[in-house]
Amino acid sequence: MPSFSLVLQIIVDGIANGAILALLAVGLSVIFRLNKFVNVAHVDMATVGAYATLFIFTTLIPNFWLAATAGVAVVAAIGYLSHKLVYSRLRGERSITLIIASIGVAFILRYLITFIWGSNQQSFALPLMRAVRFGDIRISPYDLVIVGISLAIFIGLFFIMRFTSLGRSLRAVADNPQLARVSGLRTENLLTKVWLAASALAGIGGVLLAVKTVITPYLGWTMLLPAFAAMIFGGVGSIGGTFFAALIIGIVSEFAAMYWLPTYRLAAIFGVIVLVLIVRPQGLLGIKAVAK
């Protein structure tokens, strides 16, 4: 019988991972809601964020926060470019066309990174910090910051979506694109903002992930299935739902690693997806996954 504090520790570790996953998943979810396709390259934006920050941090700006900000800006720009050059030109096509295009973009990004930096592990070489103790639970200060940042971002997103005109416009476009366009909402402008924001969030997720683990070209790709799971579990397009779903998936993943096998994390997440689709196809708070 596992001790209570062990369970708690696992939950805490899971939350830290989940908080990062949430940042990746929410962008995926919003892009799916607005553009009607799963952007496979989205998670690779996180990888780009990590490497861009690494490059800037080690060669241009020794201050980590500034370097990270610059790195995230790079990701946002690349996300915008992929939208402008590729996806916006394919608007209205079947989603398979967009998915394949996004696979192409993912390959280009991932292997450009491999070409330049190789596939060896890298890291930010940030100072080691001692874990803070809360009773029997140990939490790394990095994890605290990570969760804090993620939480702050999500609260911000929630407020924007609920209480600002930008949020209302976004919801209008998501629900009924033609009507939105006709009623004068500048959809193109809106979409641009969404792509910039979503990519930036993925970039932030990538940087945070790189802080916790090593940096490889596959950093983001390994998060595709978990991010997808969070998206459907939380309900497509639901910000709050995605956040909590990501936390839960992070926790489930930790339990799987502890009590099953670390290499079966993925299988556990896959299992979650299967369960969700069978039991509650609309996720925690969103739209149905079942085709009519």
Next chain:
Amino acid sequence: MTSYLIAIGIIALIYVLLALSLNLQWGNTGLINFGLVAFFAIGAYVSGLLTLNGWPIVLAMAAAVVISAIAAWPLGKLTLTLKEDYLAVIAVGFSEVVRSVLENESWLTGGPSGLPGIPRLYENAPDGMRDMLLFMTLLIAVIVVFAMLERLLRSPFGRSLRSVRDNETAAAALGKNVVGFKTRSLILGSGIAGLAGAFYAHYLTFISPEQFTPDVTFNVWIAVIIGGSGRNLGVVLGTFLLILFLEGTRFLNDTGIGLDGSQLGALRFILIGLALVLCMLYRPAGLFAKPEGR
């Protein structure tokens, strides 16, 4: 030189089988099977394991085909009622889960170190002849599969498959059991992928989980897309183009362009990614699709 060509020929034919399988599932039924490599892997491992346990190769390969086909059923059950995008991502997840099972259950599969010493076809033939015989056998198999698929695709079954591909709601309104057709397509295609896997195992004599990553799936997808989905012949040509490209870039290594092996590999994928994007932007029907269709 001949032995090099035969080696490439064998790999090419194996990929052709995979491409034919995907052409059935995607080109003619519209299924976004991003998990193709799972059935390739299952075919390879089943045949490999059975022969390592004393089964005759022919029986083992037959078993590989059957089991790969059956393995498609749970994937189908899970995904065939879902939206396209979901099917796509879950299929990838499925193939990765299969791979992690292959990695973890070492008692069965040899784990990450794989399965060495798989018996070859034509074990008793003299060294020079062995690969040639394998190539001929494989060629015959490919021709048989090709002929069978052509016949099937020109039959009412094939026509109904394409009706499901083009508009499944209308197909249902006209009496077609959409899920039934999709399932059969998935199962048949997976069986063919399993056959490819079996040949692969008995050619390389060593298989391990890292040979069965989604990269394989996407290589086949590229061959099918570039070849023009729906037409078997186009898909075969697309496969040869792909192999030409993959092998051709390998030569670059030898000319001492100054890139090391992994960089070359990365460059290859960058070009493939570029090709995918450009293909989607400018010629979604593929390079070999006739403007008026088949």
Next chain:
Amino acid sequence: MLQVTDIHLSFGALKVLRGISFSAQANEILGVIGPNGAGKSSLFSAISGFYPPNKGEVKLNGENLRRLRPDQIAAKGMVRTFQVPREFGDMTVLENLKAAGSTRQDDSILAGLFGGARTARAEAELTLRAEEMLERLNLTRVSNNLAKALSGGQKKLLELGRALMVKPKVLLVDEPFAGVAPALRDQLVGHLQALREEGLCLLVVEHDIEAIMQLSDRICVLVEGSILIDGTPEEVQADARVLDAYLGAIHS
């Protein structure tokens, strides 16, 4: 032939059909009209299996269609068309018709691989039937064109032709005259009337009141999910409530 009893359909909290009951016979054209949002298309989806009703029964020649999939219902003899044509775009017009006309048996993998002479014969008959359909609908000219390249009117004709290839007993025609030029409209009216003479039971949902009055033997007026009136065109035209319903719908 077709007996619909007390059909209720809701999408979440939205009640779309509230207790619809009617019946229709062979050799009859039943028109279904009503203001926008009254539930006309939903009615078709409900009785043909696409959106199974929450309550109520649909019987075709006495057989209960409950829990049957749309393709099973089509096999039983009730076929629907779609308001916006859903042609099999990457197949030729002829292939569209042949695809619709092949039976479950014809479609099997075994028949496809090993059918031999029997399959060949069935195919030949099918081709003949399809070509006759093309003749009838004046589409022979485009028989080898890809369906996605057809004009809107041609697609509507193809939509009808495909449904007929299934040899239906009951045909649900969804807004056949929507966006159709007058010449084609008359053609379609002619086709539908001919089908009625041949023994089909036709349900036609339409906005074009004039065409429906001209075409139908009986008319159901659907308002906000319920049947306001079910009678002959004369009765419906004479009923003041119908005008109210349309005006009311405009105002709301």
